[in-house]
Amino acid sequence: MAGVWVLAETEERMFELLGLGKELSKQLGCKLFALAWGQQDDGRRYIEHGADEVMLMDPPGSDQPLIAYVPVIAEEARNHDPDVILVAATARGKELAARLASALGTGLVSECTSFRLREDGKTFDMERMVFGGAAVQTVTCVTRPQMATIPPRCFSKALPESGRQGEIRVLPAPPSCPVRVVDKKPRAQQAGNIEEARVVICVGRGLEKEEDLKLVRDLAEVVGGEIACTRPLAEELKWLPEETYVGLSGKKVKPDLYVGVGVSGQVQHTTGIRDAKIICAINKDENAPIFSMADLGIVGDLYQVLPELTKQLREAIKR
Numbered sequence: 001m002a003g004v005w006v007l008a009e010t011e012e013r014m015f016e017l018l019g020l021g022k023e024l025s026k027q028l029g030c031k032l033f034a035l036a037w038g039q040q041d042d043g044r045r046y047i048e049h050g051a052d053e054v055m056l057m058d059p060p061g062s063d064q065p066l067i068a069y070v071p072v073i074a075e076e077a078r079n080h081d082p083d084v085i086l087v088a089a090t091a092r093g094k095e096l097a098a099r100l101a102s103a104l105g106t107g108l109v110s111e112c113t114s115f116r117l118r119e120d121g122k123t124f125d126m127e128r129m130v131f132g133g134a135a136v137q138t139v140t141c142v143t144r145p146q147m148a149t150i151p152p153r154c155f156s157k158a159l160p161e162s163g164r165q166g167e168i169r170v171l172p173a174p175p176s177c178p179v180r181v182v183d184k185k186p187r188a189q190q191a192g193n194i195e196e197a198r199v200v201i202c203v204g205r206g207l208e209k210e211e212d213l214k215l216v217r218d219l220a221e222v223v224g225g226e227i228a229c230t231r232p233l234a235e236e237l238k239w240l241p242e243e244t245y246v247g248l249s250g251k252k253v254k255p256d257l258y259v260g261v262g263v264s265g266q267v268q269h270t271t272g273i274r275d276a277k278i279i280c281a282i283n284k285d286e287n288a289p290i291f292s293m294a295d296l297g298i299v300g301d302l303y304q305v306l307p308e309l310t311k312q313l314r315e316a317i318k319r
């Protein structure tokens with residue numbers, strides 16, 4: 001059963017991979033398989049969203065890491081010889097993908113953002129960002145199966161189609177793993193989720209004092225946005241939690257509107273805002289690099305622009 005296999009830990013990521021997998025399996029003229037942890041109901045939903053077959057695994061026990069399943073998945077792959085294996089690039093997914101590629105002796109393209117079928121009709125040219133997003137690398141996987149990890153929210157989710165039929169198969173339990181999870185606790189969330197926010201107000205080193213964050217909070221409140229920042233504000237100054245900094249080593253955001261306030265726009269930062277629909281920049285330096293990628297720009301002192309902008313937006317919303 002050669003085909004395209006997609007593997008994700010969560011339903012949301014699985015729907016995105018099924019959206020991409022449908023395209024690739026159509027181009028290859030093969031079937032689409034979903035590898036997932038869950039129950040029969042989950043399997044049926046994945047079939048509804050485009051999978052021709054679902055291979056279900058029992059959810060890991062509390063002391064089992066996800067990588068415990070590598071031998072089970074590798075065995076299936078050896079027996080069935082898929083053309084392509086795509087894994088959602090979550091923290092655990094990336095580790096699993098690397099170990100799976102090693103177990104299968106194949107190549108792995110990490111954080112792949114686009115696919116183009118080559119003339120042979122079998123292999124794909126895959127694109128990924130390198131040098132902090134300053135360049136795009138095209139890579140092909142010369143071994144089989146072709147493997148890639150896919151960043152979250154990079155491809156549109158598959159839509160459900162009623163009446164789809166498919167097979168659900170339960171894979172064997174994994175062998176005992178040499179690594180055991182001893183404890184797990186949720187990290188205290190100190191801020192809103194900027195990755196899901198539709199409006200992100202991002203503040204940079206143009207802000208002089210921590211107390212001045214109030215100006216940014218006031219604007220965020222009026223427009224219903226989440227506050228984000230550049231790395232120096234979180235890592236060096238500690239004015240905002242680390243989960244709120246955007247960029248190469250921080251979070252990637254995908255809002256309808258991103259407003260950069262006193263942000264210079266270094267590539268390590270702008271890598272994280274490439275998918276924003278509208279980029280607005282407020283900076284007193286008209287030559288700041290952020291203006292080269294901004295859709296809207298205000299050249300001015302944030303200490304004058306922010307209060308005025310907040311006031312006018314508040315009044316406009318009241319009207």
Ligand SMILES: Cc1cc2nc3c(=O)[nH]c(=O)nc-3n(C[C@H](O)[C@H](O)[C@H](O)COP(=O)(O)OP(=O)(O)OC[C@H]3O[C@@H](n4cnc5c(N)ncnc54)[C@H](O)[C@@H]3O)c2cc1C
Pocket residue numbers: 203204205206207229230231232233245246247248249250251261262263264265266267268269282283284285288300301302303
């Ligand atoms: C390996 C590596 C990884 C990195 N990863 C990240 C990352 O993930 N995210 C990230 O953000 N950075 C990252 N950085 C740091 C990055 O290179 C920049 O140093 C950082 O983004 C700059 O932050 P900034 O724009 O807040 O500050 P600055 O570059 O200092 O810019 C401040 C801006 O504010 C403007 N300004 C000053 N006063 C005012 C005012 N009163 N009104 C209006 N504008 C004003 C200035 O004109 C200037 O453009 C990384 C660096 C390295 C080396």
